[in-house]
Each structure stands twice: as C-alpha cells, then as structure tokens.
Amino acid sequence: MSIVAVLRLPLAVDLSGFVQLLQRMHVPHRVSEEAGEQVLWVPDAISEDVRSLYERYPAGDPEHQLDIPAAHANIQRPGFVEQLRHSPVTALILLLSMIVGAVTLLGENLDTMHWLTFLEFRVVGEYIHFTPLADSLAAGQWWRLVTPMLIHFGILHLAMNGMWYWELGRRIESRQGSINLLGLTLLFSLVSNYAQYYYGGPTLFGGLSGVLYGLLGHCWIYQLLSPNPAYRLPRGVLVMMLVWLLLCMSGLISMIGFGEIANAAHVGGLLVGCLTGLLGGLYSRRRLSVQ
Incomplete structure (x- = not known):
C-alpha cells in the first residue's frame, strides 16, 4: 500500500481538528513538516476521499462520523514494513x-x-x-x-x-x-x-x-x-x-x-x-x- 502526500499547507494552518476527525474515523495518516510546510500523508487508495473531506470540513466535524466509503474506512494502518520504510x-x-x-x-x-x-x-x-x-x-x-x-x-x-x-x-x-x-x-x-x-x-x-x-x-x-x-x-x-x-x-x-x-x-x-x-x-x- 503506497502512501502519498494529499495536502501541503502552510505551518500556520491549524490541522488539529481535521487530524482528530481522521483519527476518530480510523483513517491511516501521518503529518510531517517539509520545507516550511506541513504535509498530510494517507494511503493512495483513499487520497481523493481525504482531499474531498478536507474541502468540506477543514476544521473537522465534532458531531458526526463522516461518509468515507466503507471499502476505504476499513483499510488497515500501515504495516510494519511500511512503518520501517518511513x-x-x-x-x-x-x-x-x-x-x-x-x-x-x-x-x-x-x-x-x-x-x-x-x-x-x-x-x-x-x-x-x-x-x-x-x-x-x-x-x-x-x-x-x-x-x-x-x-x-x-x-x-x-x-x-x-x-x-x-x-x-x-x-x-x-x-x-x-x-x-x-x-x-x-x-x-x-x-x-x-x-x-x-x-x-x-x-x-x-x-x-x-x-x-x-x-x-x-x-x-x-x-x-x-x-x-x-x-x-x-x-x-x-x-x-x-x-x-x-x-x-x-x-x-x-x-x-x-x-x-x-x-x-x-x-x-x-x-x-x-x-x-x-x-x-x-x-x-x-x-x-x-x-
């Protein structure tokens, strides 16, 4: 399972609400800092869904579990070998x-x-x-x-x-x-x-x-x-x-x-x-x- 950069945002942008949303939905992800930007990485298979989700709810959604397709919502976190690589x-x-x-x-x-x-x-x-x-x-x-x-x-x-x-x-x-x-x-x-x-x-x-x-x-x-x-x-x-x-x-x-x-x-x-x-x-x- 390949990991891609789905968002590149200035460091001043607060991603904490959106990251909490991803955590609550069990969406595998990680955030890194590169060249003065914060970069959100997710599995390639759900990158478009996550990008669309951010466009709708950039500050997160404290009330509801949102609708990433079920086939993607159950994707496992990166495996051990993938974690080693990163x-x-x-x-x-x-x-x-x-x-x-x-x-x-x-x-x-x-x-x-x-x-x-x-x-x-x-x-x-x-x-x-x-x-x-x-x-x-x-x-x-x-x-x-x-x-x-x-x-x-x-x-x-x-x-x-x-x-x-x-x-x-x-x-x-x-x-x-x-x-x-x-x-x-x-x-x-x-x-x-x-x-x-x-x-x-x-x-x-x-x-x-x-x-x-x-x-x-x-x-x-x-x-x-x-x-x-x-x-x-x-x-x-x-x-x-x-x-x-x-x-x-x-x-x-x-x-x-x-x-x-x-x-x-x-x-x-x-x-x-x-x-x-x-x-x-x-x-x-x-x-x-x-x-």
Missing part, C-alpha cells in the same frame, strides 16, 4: 542494538563488549581495569562517547528500551525528520553517558534508557510550546516514565533485583531533552507566528 533512523538504531546484543551476548561477552563501552577495559583475574577516558580519546576512540547506548544487559533490558525507542523515535522522525532524530539520539547518548561516568565513576553501563528520557523530555516540552499530533503523548505515559525515574533514584528498583540502574544517565538525558524541546518548540512557535 522511519529509517529509528529502524537503524534498533537494528544496531540487536546486532550488538547478539555479538556481546547481551553483556556476557566482555571480549567484544570492551570495544563499545565508555571506558576501555581489560580483565585481569577477577578484576576489571579501566583505561582513562583521555587515553582512549587520544587514541582516536571517539565512538566510545555514544556507543554505550547500543549495549544491553539481558533480553528484557533490550526489549523494553527497543519498544520505547520505536514509539518515541518514530514520532520525532515523522515530525522533524531523520537527520534531526539521529542528531538528537547522538546528543542524548553523549550527555547521558558522560553524566553517568561523571557521577558513577569507572563502571560498566549501557542501554538506550538515557536516550529515551531525552526523547521523552524533547517531545514533552516541544508539545507544550508548539502543539502537534505527532508529539501528543498520553498523560499516563509521561507520568509512568517520571514515576519510574523516581523509583529508580530511590534505590527501590535495585533492591528488588533489577540490578544497578544508571540514574545519572536518565536524569542527564531528561534534562538535555527538555532543553532541546524548549529550543525546538520556541523556534517552531516563532516560525508559525511570523507566517
């Missing part, structure tokens, strides 16, 4: 995480894992000796600043982080583009990794969770300043993530057997994510106000 960076990060998980045996294979950790290390007997970060950087191993995000310790760790990155990453990629998602992912990884190193000292840590809290903070603040359906997270999701952060910081999660939690990485990611959301949201709102 979210290449999200898919790439998840694929790399799975490859690293397989190569490192989910944290069990130290011989391969030491190439990706924040600090290079070697095992001597029962002890781990870490190489100072400055020595690794002087040797050109700059990738270590971000690659810990690809390391996971256990299948549950990988599955949970992968699920949330799939959810949040696709939102940002559809709203701000693949390059911006890649840049934000690398930035959040850098800040959260360094925060954990600065606070916790030379230890083994890894995972996408610092990046996830960055993506969460970015969507949260951006949406407050420049509302858009792509960043409209259910309130329960935000509350759950923040409560989980507080529980981890309290030490309760570690006490009940979940292992050590990289709390500094979570907090660092959340703070820098709120900052990028603030800057991005203010910039988006300013662009809307001058058009």
Whole structure:
C-alpha cells in the first residue's frame, strides 16, 4: 500500500481538528513538516476521499462520523514494513542494538563488549581495569562517547528500551525528520553517558534508557510550546516514565533485583531533552507566528 502526500499547507494552518476527525474515523495518516510546510500523508487508495473531506470540513466535524466509503474506512494502518520504510533512523538504531546484543551476548561477552563501552577495559583475574577516558580519546576512540547506548544487559533490558525507542523515535522522525532524530539520539547518548561516568565513576553501563528520557523530555516540552499530533503523548505515559525515574533514584528498583540502574544517565538525558524541546518548540512557535 503506497502512501502519498494529499495536502501541503502552510505551518500556520491549524490541522488539529481535521487530524482528530481522521483519527476518530480510523483513517491511516501521518503529518510531517517539509520545507516550511506541513504535509498530510494517507494511503493512495483513499487520497481523493481525504482531499474531498478536507474541502468540506477543514476544521473537522465534532458531531458526526463522516461518509468515507466503507471499502476505504476499513483499510488497515500501515504495516510494519511500511512503518520501517518511513522511519529509517529509528529502524537503524534498533537494528544496531540487536546486532550488538547478539555479538556481546547481551553483556556476557566482555571480549567484544570492551570495544563499545565508555571506558576501555581489560580483565585481569577477577578484576576489571579501566583505561582513562583521555587515553582512549587520544587514541582516536571517539565512538566510545555514544556507543554505550547500543549495549544491553539481558533480553528484557533490550526489549523494553527497543519498544520505547520505536514509539518515541518514530514520532520525532515523522515530525522533524531523520537527520534531526539521529542528531538528537547522538546528543542524548553523549550527555547521558558522560553524566553517568561523571557521577558513577569507572563502571560498566549501557542501554538506550538515557536516550529515551531525552526523547521523552524533547517531545514533552516541544508539545507544550508548539502543539502537534505527532508529539501528543498520553498523560499516563509521561507520568509512568517520571514515576519510574523516581523509583529508580530511590534505590527501590535495585533492591528488588533489577540490578544497578544508571540514574545519572536518565536524569542527564531528561534534562538535555527538555532543553532541546524548549529550543525546538520556541523556534517552531516563532516560525508559525511570523507566517
């Protein structure tokens, strides 16, 4: 099923009412921003119906379910492969995480894992000796600043982080583009990794969770300043993530057997994510106000 751009409108045009109408009618769609315009994408098979619907009800219709033909109203949402095609960076990060998980045996294979950790290390007997970060950087191993995000310790760790990155990453990629998602992912990884190193000292840590809290903070603040359906997270999701952060910081999660939690990485990611959301949201709102 091919996806086509059915509407291209200035950013100043409020599409929220019409998007809510499409959501209520279960019409598969997505909205992106390209070259200073907002673009509405729908399956090719119903593009003419959606275009006609917008001509009649550009602000939506709060009272009735409108009459897209029944044959089209039941079209399924884009399949998994179609979603992958429209979210290449999200898919790439998840694929790399799975490859690293397989190569490192989910944290069990130290011989391969030491190439990706924040600090290079070697095992001597029962002890781990870490190489100072400055020595690794002087040797050109700059990738270590971000690659810990690809390391996971256990299948549950990988599955949970992968699920949330799939959810949040696709939102940002559809709203701000693949390059911006890649840049934000690398930035959040850098800040959260360094925060954990600065606070916790030379230890083994890894995972996408610092990046996830960055993506969460970015969507949260951006949406407050420049509302858009792509960043409209259910309130329960935000509350759950923040409560989980507080529980981890309290030490309760570690006490009940979940292992050590990289709390500094979570907090660092959340703070820098709120900052990028603030800057991005203010910039988006300013662009809307001058058009």
